[in-house]
Amino acid sequence: MIRLDEYLGIVIDDEYNLIVEGEVVKPRARKKGEMVAVLWKADGPDEDMYYMYREVFLKRHRSLFEEHRIRHDVTLIPSKKVNGEFNKTLGHYHTGDYPEIYEVLRGEALFLMQNRDYRRLIIVEARRGDQVLIPPNYGHVTVNVGEEPLITSNLVFWDFESDYGPFLEKRGALVYVTEQGLVRNENYGSDFEIIKRSGKRLFSSNIYEEFVKEPGKFVFLREPEKTPSSLT
Numbered sequence: 001m002i003r004l005d006e007y008l009g010i011v012i013d014d015e016y017n018l019i020v021e022g023e024v025v026k027p028r029a030r031k032k033g034e035m036v037a038v039l040w041k042a043d044g045p046d047e048d049m050y051y052m053y054r055e056v057f058l059k060r061h062r063s064l065f066e067e068h069r070i071r072h073d074v075t076l077i078p079s080k081k082v083n084g085e086f087n088k089t090l091g092h093y094h095t096g097d098y099p100e101i102y103e104v105l106r107g108e109a110l111f112l113m114q115n116r117d118y119r120r121l122i123i124v125e126a127r128r129g130d131q132v133l134i135p136p137n138y139g140h141v142t143v144n145v146g147e148e149p150l151i152t153s154n155l156v157f158w159d160f161e162s163d164y165g166p167f168l169e170k171r172g173a174l175v176y177v178t179e180q181g182l183v184r185n186e187n188y189g190s191d192f193e194i195i196k197r198s199g200k201r202l203f204s205s206n207i208y209e210e211f212v213k214e215p216g217k218f219v220f221l222r223e224p225e226k227t228p229s230s231l232t
Contacts, residue, residue: 002076002149007105007206008058010074012151018053018074027051032082035090037168040176040183041083050077050089056153061212068215069158069222072208076151077144079107084179086110091141091167099220099227100134100156102126103207104199108146112173113138118188121174122195130199131207133231136224139166143177155207157222202231 004010011019018025029048036042053074057065065072080087093116094100102111104126111132113122116139124132125145134140144150167173174192175182184190203210203217211218220227 002106002151004105004151007153008056008208010056012076016048016051016076018056020056021059023059025053025056027053027076030090038090038172039082040085040172040178043083048078049087050075064212064215066158068218070211070215070218071156071158072153072211073156074105074151074153075142076149077107077142078149079144079147081179086143086145086177086179088141088143088177090164091139091173092162092164093139093166094156095161095163096157096224097137098157098160098222098224099136100140100154101202101207101218101221101231102132102134102142102152102154104128104130104132105151105153107144107148107150109150109152109199110143110145110177112141112143112175112177114140114174114192118174119192120195121192122197124197124199126199129201131202132199133202133227135232136227139163139173141167141173145177153207155211155218155221159222 002012016027030050032049033046056072056074109126111124116137126132170187172185174188
């Protein structure tokens, strides 16, 4: 069982159910069979790779999130490796090219963010308390590089849809994160720059509390042209 007393009092039980204010949010489990096309080396039996919890709110705040069309989710990525590759999400772009903002609640992450023409890869190393902006027009993958479950929260425009196609067609992101280091994905060209950054705190409180206090700060999530340069 994992307790996140400092973050909405969330509990994740041994069956990966998320509990907030006594309400159970069932996970959507991403299976290895769904991810074969994006793994560095895929074999072995099918298994759960990570767990997604959609629309995680305190009851008294749901109407506020709905009014502003902002969704709050939680994701849990267990610590494991698949043939030497660190566990990760499948990867997707956003229809409408909406940005997204993440916070690491537990664990250690690498966020891989690549633009639409595959000429730039931003890699952010983030730990507990770090907040990371996925800029407009960037696809992204989250990798668990730590020894404990990686738990993240995120805020995103409610009406967007995930486009997994580019990652499935290219068999993953521009690089694979492995025990050997970064391994280039040969399904892309080699002419791209890699920008490495360290995670940081973007707001004075966690992203959920910050939104509840000042939802106007997050208008950029539904109007990408208003994304502040200070968050990048």
